[in-house]
Amino acid sequence: MIRLTLAEVADLTGGTLTGGDPATAVTGAVTLDSRTVAPGDLFVAVAGERVDGHDFLGAAAAAGAVAALGSRTDPALPCVVVDDPVVALGRLAAGVHARLAGSGLITIGLTGSSGKTSTKDLLGQVLGAAGETVSPPGSYNNDIGLPLTVLSAGETTRYLVLEMGARGVGHIARLCGVARPDIGVVLNVGSAHLGEFGSADVIAQAKGELVEALPEGGTAVLNADDPRVLGMAPRTRARVVTTGRGPTADVRAVDVTLDGSARGRFTLVAGGEEHPVALQVVGEHQVANALSAAAAALAAGLAPADVAAALSAAGPRSRWRMEVERRADGVTVVNDAYNANPESMRAALAALAGLTATRRIAVLGAMAELGPGATAEHERLGRDAAAAGIDLVVAVGPDAVGIADGAAAAGRRPGEESVLVPDRAAARQLMSEVLRPGDVVLVKASRSYGLELLAADLLEEGVPR
Secondary structure: OOOEEHHHHHHHHOOEEEOOOOOOEEOOOEEOOHHHOOOOOEEEOOEOOOOEHHHHHHHHHHHOOOEEEEOOOEOOEOEEEOOOHHHHHHHHHHHHHHHHHOOOOEEEEEEOOOOHHHHHHHHHHHHHOOOOEEOOOOOOOOOOHHHHHHHOOOOOOOEEEEEOOOOOOOHHHHHHHHOOOOEEEEOOOOOOOHHHHOOHHHHHHHHOHHHHOOOOOOEEEEEOOOHHHHOOHHHOOOEEEEEEOOOOOOEEEEEEEEOOEOEEEEEEEEOOEEEEEEEEEEOOHHHHHHHHHHHHHHHOOOOHHHHHHHHHHOOOOOOOOOEEEEOOOOOEEEEOOOOOOHHHHHHHHHHHHHEOOOEEEEEEOOOOOOHHHHHHHHHHHHHHHHHOOOOEEEEEOHHHHHHHHHHHHOOOOEOOOEEEEOOHHHHHHHHHHHOOOOEEEEEEOOHHHOOHHHHHHHHHHOOOO
């Protein structure tokens, strides 16, 4: 973060400084976790569902924090007192971003129903090859994560990549109010959080708030292969750049193939140039992500040849997103259990189908927040798994019964090729009995079901004793 005095922190947040010298400076990071506090840091005390950060003000002081941002004080630590620490965190980030933007920082915001983090990771690595870039691993895409990302930028940061999530109309507009992007990327409009939004059209309305926030001199990167995304073009004053596989896209992929590890190979066509790209990330769906990252990087001023080379060197950065690991006994585990919706599930199944394997096994938990259509979507997923040629479909938990039913209806023998197990422990037991060398097993579900732990269990079983 840029150096700020406590007086400046109070001014930017609208808070009141108590118990400290206004000239004292924050020289370190801004953090919500007292366990990570280092000397010079600003500790933000947020009251969560299980833990109240205000209970750790003393620990933050002992670790060297110069002050806290919170709604109440502690004698051990100077505090900038505000009504709502989360709102104040956003105000602090907005003030810092305004200063950095005035000195040449290029900010890229991206959103979509799926693929946000993977695209952000690719883009961060592409831009990082050209200059100092802030693009943290993981999904820092809400009212806390995005400001923390902004506040990790400094005077020498050239590119700032911000992932923007939404659980309702107005959320992305609020995030853009914290850090207005110069370049906005919309990946897709799918079924994620459909139960909260109500319809795909409302999701599109919410995602399009990103392009509405762009300045006239900015760039909107829109996926032309998604009609709802392409339909956002009239909603922006910025220049529109399209991506896709069709011949009219401004940045497109041609001659797409997959290698034996299901990694995309294609020719990047952009700016009148053609350059080969060999992705290191798994799944054909990553081609679309790579195109969006390429278009954003081109809009930021990079050359097509440099973008293609950097994409070919970029690897996975965030956990539980198509992590492919091979056990010592020859079983391959694909951990894609960070989250799930119908589109990302089908993409993962397609990636599994593209991997060289003796047998392909999909261990799938339920997809959350789908609303009234959840049962039909789970049954469709089971049929999709069968159509993809998956040899064994294992549905985990009572909420996933539709997956097993759909697979059985599509011809997977119940109890043998389409199995419902009650929980993670039962899934682990089944896998210990059936897995053999050459098998590839995909583990995926919505994050609330915790199947990333199952993937870890399966990898642990392959460790020699």
